Amino acid sequence: MSEKTNSNNHHKVIIIGAGPAGFTAALYTARANLNPLIFEGMQPGGQLTITTEVENYPGFEHGIQGPELMDIMRKQAHRFGAVSVYKEITEVDFSKRPFRLKSYDEEYTADSVIIATGASAKLLGIESEMKYMGYGVSACATCDGFFFKGLKVLVVGGGDTAMEEANFLTRFASEVTIIHRRDEFRASKIMYERAKKNPKINFLTNKVIKEVLGKEENGKKMMTGVLLEDTKDHSISEVHADGLFIGIGHQPNTKLFKGLLEMDEAGYLITKPGSTHTGIEGVFAAGDVADKVYRQAVTAAGTGCMAALDAERWLEAQES
Numbered sequence: 001m002s003e004k005t006n007s008n009n010h011h012k013v014i015i016i017g018a019g020p021a022g023f024t025a026a027l028y029t030a031r032a033n034l035n036p037l038i039f040e041g042m043q044p045g046g047q048l049t050i051t052t053e054v055e056n057y058p059g060f061e062h063g064i065q066g067p068e069l070m071d072i073m074r075k076q077a078h079r080f081g082a083v084s085v086y087k088e089i090t091e092v093d094f095s096k097r098p099f100r101l102k103s104y105d106e107e108y109t110a111d112s113v114i115i116a117t118g119a120s121a122k123l124l125g126i127e128s129e130m131k132y133m134g135y136g137v138s139a140c141a142t143c144d145g146f147f148f149k150g151l152k153v154l155v156v157g158g159g160d161t162a163m164e165e166a167n168f169l170t171r172f173a174s175e176v177t178i179i180h181r182r183d184e185f186r187a188s189k190i191m192y193e194r195a196k197k198n199p200k201i202n203f204l205t206n207k208v209i210k211e212v213l214g215k216e217e218n219g220k221k222m223m224t225g226v227l228l229e230d231t232k233d234h235s236i237s238e239v240h241a242d243g244l245f246i247g248i249g250h251q252p253n254t255k256l257f258k259g260l261l262e263m264d265e266a267g268y269l270i271t272k273p274g275s276t277h278t279g280i281e282g283v284f285a286a287g288d289v290a291d292k293v294y295r296q297a298v299t300a301a302g303t304g305c306m307a308a309l310d311a312e313r314w315l316e317a318q319e320s
Contacts, residue, residue: 009108011037013311014101016089017116017253019046020297021287023073024304025114025311030080032312037110038077039103041088045070046118047139047288048297055146057297069297094260094280111318112282112311115261115269116304117253119288119295123246124156128212132244136223137212139246141165142296148173151242154226156209158182162247163191169245170200177202177239179209181231204239206231212244252289261285268292276307277314284310 013029015022018040029036043049048066055063064072074084091102098109121139123129129137138144141155145168153173155166158180166176178195183205185192195201211227225240252268254261262270262279269285271277276284286307287300 010098011035011108012111012315013114014039014108014110015114015116017041017046017118018044018084019048019116019118019287019300020073021300021304022116023077024301025116025286025308026077026082027080028305028308029311030077030082034312036082038082038084039089040084040086044086053147054297089256092256092260094283097282099282112315114307114311115283115285115289116287117289119250119252121246121250122248124209126211132212132214132221132223135221136214136242137244141168141245145169145172148243150174152240153243153245154179154239154241155245155247157247159186159249160188160191161249163187163195165245165247166195166201167198170198175202176200177204179204179207179228181208182206210236250295254289266292276303276310282314
């Protein structure tokens with residue numbers, strides 16, 4: 001990166017990402033008079049913007065739409081002086097301070113950086129899946145399982161994520177069918193056995209989803225089933241279902257930090273125990289980018305608060 005720095009583009013705190021973690025970090029750092037700059041990137045509001053109803057976020061007794069919750073968080077952070085930029089960070093240099101960040105041809109510098117780029121659910125990559133996302137199709141059983149009480153749902157996947165989601169969904173759904181493209185499962189033995197023993201869970205193996213089927217009534221979309229292709233004889237069959245859960249795992253959005261920050265084998269950022277500190281002083285990580293266990297809006301917000309407090313204390317220590 002060039003040595004030229006625009007002083008207008010220098011900030012005490014730059015936050016990369018704008019889900020519950022990014023906005024909470026922005027709220028706390030803004031209230032500490034650190035004037036944070038938030039890069040909202042390609043998906044402002046994060047994963048919650050593709051979630052219709054959020055019923056498990058504390059403080060909203062009757063639930064709230066995902067995009068609306070993110071808008072409230074954004075406005076709250078802005079109220080205290082945080083500023084959003086609807087651009088993507090394309091390059092970072094953490095080798096010296098101030099840190100340098102690039103958004104295409106524009107350069108920014110920061111005394112500290114909070115990474116809240118989140119994770120993306122791995123999807124099947126078919127158009128109809130996106131069409132019915134939030135209208136029967138979901139990538140989060142713990143977020144949306146409640147809406148499928150007494151209904152028939154499908155889970156696609158063959159690893160621990162799929163088994164875990166299927167087991168969880170049996171608390172609500174009348175029947176859960178796991179669809180997998182092979183007849184062998186990647187899931188750990190214990191998770192597979194647990195699913196196999198569950199009387200509400202069925203298995204459809206050697207099948208791939210070709211299409212998500214649905215209808216529109218009174219202007220309301222809803223999924224009605226899927227078209228399956230047999231991976232052996234390529235025959236097509238139709239399965240009726242009220243919901244489809246994509247359980248093929250998550251991908252942390254950490255490509256930008258490869259080779260710069262320590263990650264686990266799946267690409268999640270590693271933080272120092274009990275904190276949001278990464279291996280580089282002044283760089284912090286919050287939310288799903290560093291959490292492969294809980295992956296909830298409320299836990300992301302909690303670590304966003306931690307990152308802000310960690311950054312604030314670290315900045316204070318640099319000045320003393």
